[in-house]
Amino acid sequence: MAQPTGYLRIKNIMTTVLVTGGAGYIGSHACVELLNANFDVLVLDNFCNSKATSIKRVEKITGKSITLIEGDVRDKATLTMLFSDHQIDAVMHFAGLKAVSDSVNNPLAYYDNNVMGSITLLEVMSEFSVNNIVFSSSATVYGFSDDKPIPETAPLSPFNPYGHNKRMVEQVLADISIAEPSWNIASLRYFNPVGAHPSGEIGEDPNGVPNNLMPYVSQVAVGKRERLSVFGNDYPTIDGTGVRDYIHVVDLALGHVAALNKLMQGCGLLTLNLGAGRGYSVLELVQAFEASTEQKIPYEIVNRRAGDIAIYFADASLAKQVLGWKTTKTLEDICRDAWRWQTKNPNGY
Template sequence: MEYILLTGGAGYIGSHTALELVNAGFNVISFDNFSNSSNEALNRVEQLSGKSIISIEGDIRDAAALRQVFTHHTISAVVHFAGLKAVGESTQLPLHYYDNNVAGTVTLCQVMREFQVKKLVFSSSATVYGDAKQVPIPESAPRSATNPYGQSKLMIEHILEDLVAAEPDWGITLLRYFNPVGAHASGRIGENPNGIPNNLMPFIAQVAVGKREQLSVFGNDYATHDGTGVRDYIHVVDLALGHVKALQYLTKNSGITAINLGTGIGYSVLDMVNAFSQTNKVAVPYQIVARRPGDIATCYAHPDKAAQLLGWQAEKTLEDMVRDSWHWQSSNPNGYS
């Protein structure tokens, strides 16, 4: 039996992708160190799908642990989610981010090569565009990064490009995510951050459910329609389906391809707060505070390449995003615990 290996498969995007993959007929193994995830997410994926998922605890920096997985299972491709992802934390702990994200990816690729597994879907990020000079942002835009998290993603992109230049039989897709939000419509799986959320939507949801007093909006003096930062928010289920399409694309294509996964629509922080309040009929108190270092004014995707190459486009609306976020948070006020 052939398997798709998901590194970080128990995380927010990993667990939603695991569900869409098994629904599409793939067999899935999750390899996760549970530093920012819960095995309960995978238990719930099994309940939702009626299919079993192999869950292995391990760290991508541990080559011996990875070799065990490849030795005991036939892996046809890897979807690589495992990575630390908090922009603010990365500025405090840069070595930790480079070790985990960059060194971990190199180890993963070395073990993949040993076992002649050369199909890889990599979780990249719109942060590789830095403070983009044009929006919507095409894949051809110049790359730079404004923080160590983004820098780690950009370094990995360069490493994978060098790998394919040296060994053209690899097939690698760099999926540059914009801002994933929402949860599965069942309310059974969703975003479950450790401690204080780094992302906007779980913070809004935790304020709405009473876990936090108010939302801090970082800056209201950007050159946007209401002064708050504008981002391309994409429903996590749409994002997960993009990974299914990327894997199907790699069955027929080699080389390396960068593809944006976004909606092509920008919403501001206050747009998100207001949509959440109105759709879900809950109050979200907020205060305006100083800008965060490294934040940019506007960032949204040019999404056409995904439609052309993968036959994929985002289907879910802003209302779907805020409704599903609230359904998850209100059904699971303490996450998976």
């Protein structure tokens, strides 16, 4: 007797992805690429660092709709309701607080949101036998690494609460994978996500003074900030300024879809760097921005910041080997897309 097609679809093909923190910077770009790849998307976000407008923009870009639930990933009752009401096949877990300096000043808030939130989510996933998760980790787990580039095998030595949060959740996931081999887990260690969707509809919308270089540069270019402070020009690098691995947020989002496709094949535990695999200095980025946008970026050299590292970039070869994924966007693409987003949305969403 023929099986009803619906049964086959649910049983064999992973279709619905819960995206926690999906209204945020990286989550919204992941939603676009998930929808483009024909996944159904549910978003859970408490909007502590985002606005629901980003989801409307994702729908505008893709012409597809998202089920949006306002709620907190630490709230077990909300999660239980969500998993009862929807057939969820996998989770992309972006929800978290991300400002390193804030984590130093407010460690409890960070452990609560980032570690407890993840554990609550994993408990509910376990109760509902949803065993597929992509987790937003960070290159911060490597701490002061001497490796250039940094492979996944480099020692882990985070040195701030945010980095500890990521390492702890990675450890929880690794332990689950040992206890429950049916779980498929991708811990993705991002380097420096930058840029915006080429449509200019979604991008990074920092609250107040940006913590990261690229949104700061864009805000200087658009006249919101007077000049860029470059922290130190006496590092052992090409021009003395710090070198980082900038990854276009669309490349990053596509890396998530590649990881999800790998989970669908039953991959167990994957821990992968997502980076471009090459570094650019602060001044190289400023020059690329000026050349791509024809905007002048006034800057001044100030003292080094405590805790900054001279050179930090990914060995991105494992992700290429395992996922068949690599970045394709250039530094020029990054600058042009960041600028388009900034000029179309000078005050964010």
